[in-house]
Amino acid sequence: MHPKIRTRDVFYISDGTAITCQTVGHAVLAQFPLKVNEQTFPFIENGHKVTEVIKEIERSFLATGEKPLVFFSMVVPEIKQQLLSANALFYDVLQTMVNFVAEDLQLEAKPQLQRSHSVGKDQDGYFDRIAAIEYTLSHDDGISLRGLEEADLILLGVSRSGKTPTSLYMAMQFGLRVVNYPFIAEDLAKMRLLPEFEIHRHKLFGLTIDPERLTEIRSSRLANSDYASEKQCEEELLSVESLFRREAIPYINTSSMSVEEISTRILERTGLQRRLF
Template sequence: MKIDIQSRDVFYVSDGTAITCETIGHVVLGQFPFNANEKTFPFVESKEKLEDLLREIEISFIKNGVKPLVFFSMVITELKEALLQSNCYGYDILGSLVQQVETDIQIAPVPQLQRSRSVSKDSDTYFDRIAAIEYTLAHDDGVTLKGLEKADIILLGVSRSGKTPTSLYMAMQFGLRVVNYPFIDDDLSRLRLLPEFEIHRHKLFGLTIDPQRLTEIRQNRLAGSDYASNEQCLHELQTVEALFRREAIPYINTSSLSVEEISTRVLEKAGLRRRLL
């Protein structure tokens, strides 16, 4: 029987948040030409939760006739062994690395549930992360322009160009305080920066997108509206990109980039340091 490789079920499993599994899994799967039907299972730290996962794996196997891919990070040996005996292809994202480090430094690891070398509720960095997320949420989509002096970066762009997910990713992953502002009709008509942004020019960074892609995104949100029309999208993008060029604001096109890629490129071009928390 010929197996359809156009799509595969992919599970991300961890006894913690599963963010690391998702990140590594996305990088690995980006090398293969198939669509991933993804589902995340965080905090799998008991037999009961593992049983729920095993049921999902079996359902996927029976439905599709092919084993799902499972990227996992778990420290309880019994749970890992039970997972690997199921109808899945399992990939322990930390196992080989831990073994290699143990071999190199000759120190035995001491596995602990939800352990992270970089995140600790007892450290200032944990609270810095929370503060960055709260600041970014408060400054999402131009809700307020107060406190711009505390911002690490200010993202500008038309509506639906990727500002909000990028802002939140940068706050959660890098601990950065991010403001994002969507250009509205008044901004487009006068083609100038708001006075609030003038003294923070060094923090400004633009996001743009291909007109066709923007139209598709807006049609999914408000089909048939002027807001989602080809003409409106093209007009807004041409106007905003002209502003970016005139004001010497660096910008990137987000059309074919993931949130992770957008964030990394913004940091690189803006010269910002990652705050690995």
């Protein structure tokens, strides 16, 4: 008999984007047999916003009878203390590591508000990331093949193999300019790369997926269609994987990977550097 999985409310709260809180929280909670109900509150920078968040925490505590788990990152001491007055179990995602580093380096930490840091002191980096996102959106799903010389990466694969979410994640998180191109019937019939890609071979990377998983994904959009049939999916994948091998294009199978893992493995294989902001 399997033990009953417990359910807990979880809050991610930050004076910045809360992405770090979510990332750390997900990594930690994945170690436990828990089902979580998550809420995220970014840019909690003043007393009024904290008061509203505390109300949500208290509602959770009253409804469940258990203190919710709160992964948080706060810079302003007054705001942090106000948050800590709520009925919750708190986990400061940065403080422990900051203390260790400060002790090892014998330096005093000087915290800054994340959003102010992003748009002020590192303004050029902030706008570089916005430009990367705009570039990636304008080159999504083969919309445009202009300006490939500006691309950091060109993702290739059949429709619904994970190209778009991976492209956007890499643009938003790493500031990379990513083109993604879906092979269409004409490409598969000719079984060759487009001339536009030949000069940019070093930027090419392929995504593939198991036929069963591809059929499942496509069926959720167009059930009982040729596009979603197992036969069609198998034929497309065989053709594309053959092309990847023949043209020596590196590729990975995305079937059981999250977008975070797909992106990390691409960086590992290509040697591209993350641009952090």
